[in-house]
Amino acid sequence: MQHFASDNYAGVCPEALTAMLAANEGHVRSYGDDEWTRQVADRLRELFETACDVYFVFNGTAANSLALAALCQSYHSVICHQVAHVETDECGAPEFFSNGAKLLAVSGEQGKLTPAAIVDAVTRRCDIHYPKPKVVTLTQATEVGTVYRPDELRALADAAREHGLRVHMDGARFANAVAGLGLSPAELSWRAGVDVLCFGGTKMGLPVGEAVIFFDRRLAEDFSYRCKQAGQLASKMRFLSAPWLGILENGAWLRHAAHANAMARRLAAGLAEVAGLPALFPVDANGVFVRLPSRVEEGLRARGWLFYNFIGAGGARFMCAWDTTPETVDRLVGDIRELARET
Ligand SMILES: *Cc1c(COP(=O)(O)O)cnc(C)c1O
Secondary structure, eight states: OOOOSOGGGSOOOHHHHHHHHHTOSSOOOSTTOSHHHHHHHHHHHHHHTSOOEEEEESOHHHHHHHHHHHHOOTTEEEEEETTOHHHHSSTTHHHHHTTSOEEEEEOOGGGOOOHHHHHHHHHSOOSTTSOEEEEEEEESSOTTSOOOOHHHHHHHHHHHHHTTOEEEEEETTHHHHHHHHTOOTTTTTGGGTOSEEEEEOGGGTOSSOEEEEESSGGGGTTHHHHHHHTTOOOTTTHHHHHHHHHHHGGGHHHHHHHHHHHHHHHHHHHHHHHHOOOOSSOOOSSEEEEOOOHHHHHHHHHTTOOOBSSSTTSSEEEEOOTTOOHHHHHHHHHHHHHHHHHO
16 A cells, blocks of 8 residues: 655665665775766766765765764854754754754745845844854755756855855755756756755655765765764665665656656645645645545544644645555545545
8 A cells, every 4th residue: 555654765766776776786996986976976077067075875864964063163153044954843853963953943934944034043143142154954845845947046055155154955855856847957956056965865756865965075075974974874885875776777766756746736636626625835846735624534544544633834745766666645635525425
């Protein structure tokens, strides 16, 4: 049975699996000093059309935390949205790995930061008793399934630059944002002012692993030591990197992301038309949020559906993955319609 709790409930996509098996040949050097890892880093440089530094870690929490730690000192602060994964779902890891840098959570419509909120957080105080803002982190696609357009990113990056802040992007669902907007990865990252991108692999269909991509290569100084100390340097690195090779080949990553987005749009349309339930946020990527009567939620769970209702701004969250089928979407919509009628 397929579920909508998270896109990380899905398995490994065939392209990644095939590449992983292909990498399982003979003995090769460990800790990333192998041909697979070199090739993927080159492919990512081609994809992003720039000379960037690429590192692979096991998960998104580590990617975000270590990237943020690389961008600031312990007495600095990081401006984030109040529903940002770094704030609500990483168990204090960004603060821990940065030895105490503080997250400054601010509000914003539709899960998005605004230039005004950044400026306010920076200028609110400028005395020595306040943790000095040094980084802005934004999530693309956001935690509520919306997407920043390049002009929005540029405006945020400009506000950040003006106040001497670096820009980090949590791209756990960067693929879905790229597919949703139909723009190039470069346009949604360094060309819009992003310094460091955590490019999510897991939710895109890899078995494990995220790429930390430094567009400003000076910021990557000693990053491999940081990864090693944090227990994030894979000795058999080829099994983290090779699946990327498979998914980057022939645009599989983008096809899978576009499919997940299309399933989310199908779900949103079904809920609106069939059950009269409008989505709480624009469905720009692969997630749909909707407010369901609690009896409907209970009914869905009784029928075996797994989904979350504590993420983002409330409401039930339904995430679509690379392998979500139209039939599964329609069955969920049908169940919601039946349950809504009964209540
Ligand atoms: C899933 C997710 C991550 C990564 O989470 P891990 O469980 O640590 O891999 C990071 N940011 C966002 C927005 C996510 O949804």
